[in-house]
Amino acid sequence: MKVTETDLPGVLIIDPKVFEDERGWFMESYSYRVFKELGINAVFVQDNHSYSQRRGTLRGIHFQNDPMAQSKLIRCTRGKILDVAVDLRKGSPTYRKWIMVELSDENKRMLFIPKGFGHAFLTLTDDVEVQYKVDQYYSKEHDRSTRWDDPEIGINWPIKDPILSEKDR
16 A cells, blocks of 8 residues: 555545456455554544435535544545545644545545544545545534535635535535
């Protein structure tokens, strides 16, 4: 696996090693041992799977407060998305800064987002599936969101009128 650090501390772009032949391909998407060697100490407890029918669907910015804050390992297994991590740690030198990474079933790239960061994504194609691991169980009591177009964060989304849930409006 190739790991690329981003401008946000702890947010990592992960390119897995893909083995291809005439039958197709194989990759290891997660190994506790390998991730620990890479400095990722999250112990994942839940896998989530999201499906979005239409291009232009935006989900986020979501996070959970302490003590149920979550680290996430995100990958797009069908279609293409712009995946965003936002530093929401008050007092951090990168507070409210964000990074955007294209994840797709073709590039097989993953994004690791540590606790204290918000997460959002925009679908760039129809019929998108996103799978992500989290190191803390979902807690409705600690579940929070920030507006996708919060001017103090200023994410440069390439869309003006995305498809949103009631929660994300």
